[in-house]
Amino acid sequence: MRLSKMFIPTVRETPSEATAESHKLMLRAGYVRQLAAGLYIYLPLGWRVITRINRILREEMDAIGAQEVSMPVLQPAEQWQQTGRWFDIKEEMFRLKDRGGRDMCLGMTHEETMTWLASREIRSYRQLPQIWYQIQTKLRDEARPKSGILRTREFLMKDSYSFDASVEGLRESYKLHEDAYHRIFTRCGLKFYQVESDTGMMGGAIAHEFMAPSPSGEDDIILCAACGYQANVEVAGSVPPAASFDEETPYEDVHTPEKRTVEEVSRFLKEPPEHFIKSILLIAGEGPVLALLRGDQQLHEKKLQRLTGPFRAAGKPEIREILGVEAGFIGPMDHEGIRIIADPVLRTGVYITGANKPHHHRKGVRAAVNFQAAWHDIHVAAGGDGCPRCGAALRVEKAIEIGNIFQLGTKYSKALNAVFLNESGAEEPIIMGSYGIGPARIAAAAIEQNHDRDGIIWPDAISPFDVEIIPLGAGDSPEVESAAWDLYRELDKNGTEVLLDDRDLRAGVKLKDADLIGIPRQIIIGERNLKEGFVELKDRRTKEVRRIRPAMAPDALKAAGGE
RNA sequence: CGGGGCGUAGCGCAGUCCGGCUAGCGCACCUGCUUUGGGAGCAGGGGGUCGGAGGUUCGAAUCCUCUCGCCCCGACCA
Numbered sequence: 001m002r003l004s005k006m007f008i009p010t011v012r013e014t015p016s017e018a019t020a021e022s023h024k025l026m027l028r029a030g031y032v033r034q035l036a037a038g039l040y041i042y043l044p045l046g047w048r049v050i051t052r053i054n055r056i057l058r059e060e061m062d063a064i065g066a067q068e069v070s071m072p073v074l075q076p077a078e079q080w081q082q083t084g085r086w087f088d089i090k091e092e093m094f095r096l097k098d099r100g101g102r103d104m105c106l107g108m109t110h111e112e113t114m115t116w117l118a119s120r121e122i123r124s125y126r127q128l129p130q131i132w133y134q135i136q137t138k139l140r141d142e143a144r145p146k147s148g149i150l151r152t153r154e155f156l157m158k159d160s161y162s163f164d165a166s167v168e169g170l171r172e173s174y175k176l177h178e179d180a181y182h183r184i185f186t187r188c189g190l191k192f193y194q195v196e197s198d199t200g201m202m203g204g205a206i207a208h209e210f211m212a213p214s215p216s217g218e219d220d221i222i223l224c225a226a227c228g229y230q231a232n233v234e235v236a237g238s239v240p241p242a243a244s245f246d247e248e249t250p251y252e253d254v255h256t257p258e259k260r261t262v263e264e265v266s267r268f269l270k271e272p273p274e275h276f277i278k279s280i281l282l283i284a285g286e287g288p289v290l291a292l293l294r295g296d297q298q299l300h301e302k303k304l305q306r307l308t309g310p311f312r313a314a315g316k317p318e319i320r321e322i323l324g325v326e327a328g329f330i331g332p333m334d335h336e337g338i339r340i341i342a343d344p345v346l347r348t349g350v351y352i353t354g355a356n357k358p359h360h361h362r363k364g365v366r367a368a369v370n371f372q373a374a375w376h377d378i379h380v381a382a383g384g385d386g387c388p389r390c391g392a393a394l395r396v397e398k399a400i401e402i403g404n405i406f407q408l409g410t411k412y413s414k415a416l417n418a419v420f421l422n423e424s425g426a427e428e429p430i431i432m433g434s435y436g437i438g439p440a441r442i443a444a445a446a447i448e449q450n451h452d453r454d455g456i457i458w459p460d461a462i463s464p465f466d467v468e469i470i471p472l473g474a475g476d477s478p479e480v481e482s483a484a485w486d487l488y489r490e491l492d493k494n495g496t497e498v499l500l501d502d503r504d505l506r507a508g509v510k511l512k513d514a515d516l517i518g519i520p521r522q523i524i525i526g527e528r529n530l531k532e533g534f535v536e537l538k539d540r541r542t543k544e545v546r547r548i549r550p551a552m553a554p555d556a557l558k559a560a561g562g563e
Numbered sequence: 564c565g566g567g568g569c570g571u572a573g574c575g576c577a578g579u580c581c582g583g584c585u586a587g588c589g590c591a592c593c594u595g596c597u598u599u600g601g602g603a604g605c606a607g608g609g610g611g612u613c614g615g616a617g618g619u620u621c622g623a624a625u626c627c628u629c630u631c632g633c634c635c636c637g638a639c640c641a
Contacts, residue, residue: 012590012602013575017634037633089641091564109641143564143639151640199641218640472600508601515601526600 001465003501007044010513020216022447023148025456029516038145038153045517046443048464050156053188053439054135056461057158060184064176066131066160071113073137077103079112083415094139106139111412111434114161118430119418125165128420128430129173133160135439147216149440150400156440162433163413165420170407170431174206177405177435181210185402188442189459191449192402195221196231198302199406206407210437211399212445221399222381226392231381233396234302237388238381240294243274245350251364253355260328262295265361269352272296277346277353277365279330281319284311288322292332292342294351297379304378307341329354331362332371342373400445403437447518450541456518457541460561465499467491467557468519472507472526483535484525487550494554515540521560523553 008030017034018024026032031046042050058068077095080086086093086105094106107113114132122128135158142153162173178194185192190212197209209232211221222236223229231237259265262276276295281288282304289308293299305311319327323335331354332340347367355362367373377388383396410429413419418430443462450457458464469491471484488500499519501510507526514522524536524545534547537556548556 011574015574016569016576019635034633085641090639092640111641140640144635144637146635476599506599506601506603508599508603510602511600512602524600528600 001497001499003499004503006499008513008517009043010516018148020147020150020444020448021451022150022216022444025447025451025516025518026148026444029456029518032149034148038142038151040149040152040440045464049443049458049462050439052462052464053442054156054158056184056187057135057437057439060180060187061131061133061158061160064131064180066133068134069132070134071107071110071136073107073139075105075107075113077105079116079416080105083112083115083412085112092140092142094141107136108138108140109157109434109436110134110136110159111161111408111432112416115412115416115418115430115432118163118413119416122163122418122420122430125420125422128163128165129169130163131160131173131176132163133158133435147218147444149444150216151218152440155438158437158439160435162435163418164431164433165422165428167431170409170433174405174407174433177433178208181403181405181435181437184437185210185212185442187461188446189450189461190402190442190445192445193221193223193230193397193399196235197404198232198234205409208405209401210403210405212402212441212449213397213399214445214448215398216444216448217398217400219399219401220396223395223397224387224390224392225395227387227390229387229389229394233300233381236381236394237377238379238385238394239388239391240274240297240345240379240382240385243272243294243349245275247350249350249364251362251370253357253360253362254352255359256329256361257359259359259361265352266295269361271352275349275352277332277351279332279354281314281323281330282308282311283314283318284308286339288314288318288338290323290330290332290335290338290340291378292340292346292373293379294343294345297343297345298382300378300380303376304341307376307378308339323356325354325356326358329356329358329360331356331365332373333362333365340371340373341376341378342367342371343379344375344377345379346373347375400441400448401438402441402445403435405435406433408432408434451518454512455516458518458520460520463519464517465497465519467496467521467523468499468501468514468517469523470501470510470514470525472510472524474502474525475504477527477530480525480527480530483530483550487523487525487535487553491554491557496554496557521557 010030011028014024015027018027030043033041035041077086096104098104138157139154145151145153164170164173192210192212194208195211197207199207220233222231222233256265259268262273262278266273273295278293278295280291316327351365352361352363353365385394387394413429413432419427420430422428446459447456469484469488471480474481488498491498520540522538535550536545537548538545
C-alpha cells in the first residue's frame, strides 16, 4: 500500500480530551476519530488492526468447532421480557418502537436471541453440543463512556454461546474457550491474566475474566505470586494482615468527646485502626443489617449485597431509631433482633468500638463474648493482604478486561424454553455458556502495553502492516525510488503486507510518522547507504538498525518475525 | 445520576476575574525562493464572530439566565 494514497491523518499535537495513552496515540497516529461521546470512527489504519484481530478470533474460534453466524442488532422486546432483563436492565439499554408501536431494543449482548434460536431448532441431545459465535456490533447507553475506545456506547464484540446436554459438556465447552482465549491473547502479543470474576446479572456460577494489565484499566485484580490465585477485587478474598492485641484489656468505656470516625478515635486514643471495630448500619430489603469490619478495612458492598440483597446506608435519624445510638458511637454489643454480619478477621482479637452511648467508646470487646454475628468475608481485598488460599502476600494491579467467559447454566434456556430430549426421552433444559471478547479493547490494551515516547509499537500479529519502507529523498534520487519500489514488489509478492511511504516529504517527517504509526519494522532507504549497496532494517521497539543488502530483506524480515 | 473542568481558526492555546479600537499566538494550510537522514528557513497570504438562545449595556468572547456538547472523578458497567 502506498502511503500517499492512504488516508492516515497524523497530527503533531494531542487533542486535549484524550487522557489514556492508547487514546492519545490512536488519535495522533490517525487510527480513529471521535464522532460523539462513546462513538468512534475507525480510519483505514485502525480498521486494518481490528480486521487482523478479528481474523485471529475467527481462526481460533473455528479451531474449537465454533460456527460463525450473524444476529440482528435490532431486536424485538419479547425474548428480553421473557428472561426478565427487559425489566432488570434500566437506562443502559437502547429502546425504541417500530412503526407498528412494537417495543424493540438494540442488542447489548445476544443471550436472548441465541437461546431463542436454540429453542426453535434444537430437539435432541444428538444435536448437541453446539457453539455459535458472531463478531457483531453491540450497543449500550453507557453512563460514562471513557478512555477513548476502551468504553464506548457502540462496540464490536466477539460473542460465542455454547449449548450442551450436560454439566460435563458445559465444562468442556468452557475449557475449549479458556484455551482458545489463551491462544488468542498470546497471539495478539498481550500480557494478560485469567482471573476469577463476578457473574453479575449474567447469572450462573462460574466466570472468569481475561485481564490485560495497564494503568488505564478500570478493574483492580488481586494476584498471588506464590500459588497463582488470581481474582477480580469484585470477588477476591483475602486475609488482612494480623494485628496484635493486649489480651489483658479490661471491658470498659472510655470518654471520647466528639470523636466519631475510626480515624478520629484512633488518633485520640493513640491506638492503631486495626484495633477498632467499624459498625455500619445498612437498610436492606429485609430490614436493618449491622456490618462489622476491622477499623483498617473497607466494606465491600458487592460482597455484602450477595448476602443481603440491595441495601443503602442508614440515615442518622434511622440509626437513632433502630439502635438507640447516635451515629459515630455504634457498637455491636447488646442489640436485639438485628442481623449482624461480621468480617471473619474479627473472630479473634480484643477491640475498641462504639459504646452505644454518646461520646463513649468501649474497650476490651471480644467476638462471641460481647457480641454474636454471622461470619462472612465482607472486606475489600488489598495489596499486602494474605492470599486466601496460601497466605502469601497479595499484589494489586489495574487491568483492562479484554474477555470474559461465563458458565450460564439454564437461566436463559429455562426462560425461553430451550429444551431437548435426552437419551431416555425426557425433556431437559439446554445447559449454556457465554463468552465475549472485545477486539477494540485488544487493540487499546496492546497500545497501552506497547508504546514509547515516539508512538505505538504494534505486536507483529495485529500491526496494520508488517513492514514500512521509507525511501528518503526519493524525489531527487531515481536510484532510491526504484530501489524502494523493487523492494516493495518483492516483499508484496511474498505476501508481506507493506506500507510504502512514497510521499514527497522531508526525511524527518517520514521518520517521525513511521515511529508514531508503529509498524514494528522499518526499511529505510537512503542515498548514501544505497550507493554502497545497503538499506537499513530498523526495529521499531529496540531502535536497533542493521545494514542489509536489499536482496536479503525478505529473509531478514522473516528472521525478525515480521511476516 | 452526584461532583469538577472545558467549549475562541483544522489542532493546541492566550484573552474572560476587572466589558471598550480592525479578536491574538504557535502548529497546520496556500504562493514564491532557499533547503533536504529525525516534524526546515525566509517572505507573502487565506481562514474564526468566540458552542447555541435570550437578556443587561451606548458597547459583550468578557456580565446574567437558560440550553447543548465534550472531558475528568465517583456511582454504574448484563
